Amino acid sequence: MPKNRRAIASRQQKLAQIAASWLLLFAILTTTIIPSSVGAQDERVTVRLDGRSVFRVSAVEKTDAEARARQIERRMNRLLENPAAIAAPQIETTRADRAERVITIAGVPVVTVTPTDAQDNLTTVNALATQWSQAINIALKQASGRRLSPWGRFVAEVQASIATAFGRLLESAIAIIPRAIASGLVIGLFWAIAATVRWLMRIIFRHIVEDLTVENLIKQVAYYAVWTLGVIVALDAFGFDPRTVATGLGLTGLALGFALKDILSNFVSGILILILRPFELGDQIVVGETEGSVERIELRATQLRTYDGRVVLVPNAEVFTSRIINNTDAPIRRSSVELFIGYDSNLQKVVNVVTDAAQSAAGVLAEPRVSVRIRELGQDDVAIEVRFWTDSRRSDFVATTSAVRMAIVGALKHAGIGLPDPDVRILVPRYSDKWQDALGVGNSSQSHNSES
Template identity: 30%
Template sequence: MESLEENVFFADVMVRGNPIFQIGGLVDITAKERARTINRRIASLVSQSDSFNSVQIALIDGGSSALLQVNNRVLMTVTSQDALDFNVSVKELAQLWAQDLDDSLSQPSFMVDVAQRLDVTIQNLIQDTIDNLPSFMGAFIVVVFTWLVAIAVKNIAYLWAEKTEGDRSTDILISRLCYGGVWIVGSVISLGILGLDFGLLLGTLGLTSVAIGFSLKDVLGNYISGVILLAARPFRINDQVVITDYEGTITQIQLRAITLQTYDGRLVYIPNQQVFQSSIVNITASPFRRSSIILGVEYDSDLDFVKQIIRATVVNTEGVESEREIMILVTELIPSTVNIEVLFWVNSRRQSFLKVTSDVCQGIKEVLEKENIKTPTNSYVITLDNPSLLQGGLHPTDTTS
C-alpha cells in the first residue's frame, strides 16, 4: 500500500512561511521530500543574509535542466520532468520560478516590514506636524485665550448674579452656563483654525446622536435635571431638606448631583434626576416651624390655671416666637388623665428647633411641680371607703361552697 507522501504529487516551495509555487516529485524522490530540501536551503539563506542578488539561471545538460542560484548558492534544479508537469520548456519554467523567488526574497521580513512602516508613519507625522505647526500654534493660543476669558466671564457673571439674584444656587447656574458658552465658542474657533469643518462635524454628531443618547441617557438626564433644579430653586445651599430617605443640610448643588450632609455628619450624593423625580420637603423654606408637646394632668386639676401657667412658661422661654399664636388645647380625655397639647413656633433650623422644644418641656415640668399640679404616672392610688378596717388588720375569709 502506497504511503500518504507518495500520493502527494505536488508540494509547496515556501519563503518565510509563504508558498510561492509548487513542484512535483521525481523518479527517486517524492514531491514533499524535494520541497522540504529546497525549503531548508531557502530558510538557511534567509537566516544568514538580509540582502539578496537576483536569482541566476544556469542551463545544464544541454538545456534539459537548469540551476537556480542566489548569492552563489544553489537553491534548486528545474528538471525536464518539471517542464512536462507544467507543459512549458525548462528555460521558461526556470525564468518563471526565478521571478517568483526574486519577488519573495525582495520583500522584507515581518519585523523589518513593521519597522519600515513605523518609520514611514513617524516621518509623515513629523512632516505633517511641521507643515501644520502654524495652525497648531494658533489653535493653542485660542485655547489658552478661551480659558482665560472663560474664567473671567465666570467670575464676572457670578458677581453680577450675586448682586441681582441674591441666591447662591442661581449664581452658580449663571456663572457655569457663561463659562460653558465661552468654551463652546472657543472650541469652534480652534476647530476652524485646524481646518476642521464644523458643519461636517455637526452632521456626524447628528448621525450618531441616537447612539450617544442611549449610552449617555442617565448622564444627560442628571445634567438636564440639575439645570431645572437650579432654575426652579426648590431648595438652596444651607437649606435643611428631606429627599427620599435622607434628611440633612444642602452643602453643594452641581449640575450632576447634590451633596447633602445628614445630621450625624455623613455626606450623601444624590443624582439630580433622582432628586427631580422625588418629593422634596424643604424644612427651612419658612423661617419658623411649629413644635408641639403633649402632656397629661389629673382630672381634679384646674385646667384654666394649668393653661395660664403653661402659656406664661412658653412665652418666657428663649427662642419661642411669641408674636405667633401659641395654642394650648385639651385634646383627649382618657380614664387616667386629661391630655393637653401645647403648640408653639420656633426657628425652623433643626438645632434651634430641638433646643427650644427641650427648654419648653423642662420649663413646663418645673412650673407644674412648683404649683403642685400632678401629672399621672403608671402607679395607681387605691381609696378605701372604710379606712377603719386597716386598724384591726385585714384577714382573708375562708369560703366554702
C-alpha cells in the first residue's frame, strides 16, 4: 500500500511539473509570442454586417486584417444611419496605385481592393472588386430593410450585436479548435516517444553503464530533448512559425531571465551537479541541516530521503552553492566513543581492556586498528576517546558504534574496573522552610536585619 501511494504521489508530482511547464509556456506565448506570430501570419478576417458574413479581407501594409475588417464594418454602419442616401456601389481606380480598386457608395470609400486581396482569393483585382461590390450592395439593402422603423432599427442593432459576437466566436473556434486538437495529439505522441526513449535507455544503460549518475544525466537530457522537439512541432501544428517563436523568446529572454532567475538557477545547477558529480545516487550526504540518502537528481531539485523515512526536495541551486558533506564517498569511516574513568583506576589496564573490547565488537574493521587516546583530565575523572573504523553507511555506522559501547561497558565490568560514581551528592530538602526553622537559620537572619 505505501508503494502504491508513493507511485501515485510521484505520478501526481510529474503531472504537476508538466502542467506548470505548459502554463509557463502559455503565459510566455500569450504575452509576447502570440501577438507577433499572429501579426506575422495575418490570416483573413470576415467582414460582417448585422452579424452576417459579407466577405473576407487580408492585411495590407501596416494594417492587420482584424483592424481592416473593423474599419470596413464601421463605414457600412455609418451608411445605415441614413438609409435614404445609400446608392449602388461604384468601382473606381485610385490615383496612387492604378492596380488597386476602391468601392465607393455615394462618393464615400468603403473598401480598397488590393492585389494582395486578389492573390489571397485566387482571382483578379477587377473580378474581386465586382464580387465585393455586389456583396456590399446586397448586405446594405437587407440591413436597410430591417431598419425601416425605429423599433425595427433597435431590434436589428441588438440582433446584429448578438449575431456578430457568436459569429466571431464560431469563426475563432473553427480556426483554433482543430489546431489545438492537432497540437494536443502531437504533444501526446511526443510524450509517448519520450517515455519510450527513457524506458529503453534505462534497460540499455543498466547493462552498459554502471554509474547511476551518468545514466540519470543521459536519460534526462534525452527525455527533455524529445520534449523540446515535441513542443516545437506542436507550435508549428498550432499555426505558429517556429522562427517567430524563437525570435520572441530571444527578445524576451532578458525579462524572463530576471523573472525566472530562481528556476533557471536551479536548472543550470542541476546540469552542473549531474556533470561534475559531487555525489551519486545512493550516497548519504549532508546539505545544510538536511541529511539523508540521495534518491533522485532532477533538473530542478535533488531528492533526499532522511533516516526517519521522510522525503526532502532540496533546490539544486542550494545544493550547488552549499557545503556538502558526503559520508559515503569513501567505503570506510571513522567513529569515536567517549568514556570517563576515575583517577583511582589503572589507566594502562583500562586502555588495554577498552582497545581489545572495541576491536572485537561487530562491524569494527581490523585495519586501521582501534586507537585509544586520553583526551582530557577533568576535575573528577579522566576522559578517554576510543577511535575505530567501520563501514560508512549510516545503518552500519550507528549499529557498530552502539556495539562498541556495549562491548566496552561489558569488558570494563568483567575486568573489575568501575565507571565514575561520584561520592558527593547534593540533597535538596523537600520542605525547606521547616528545616530553616528547625536549624534557626531564618530567626538569626531576621534578628540580624532588625539590629541593622
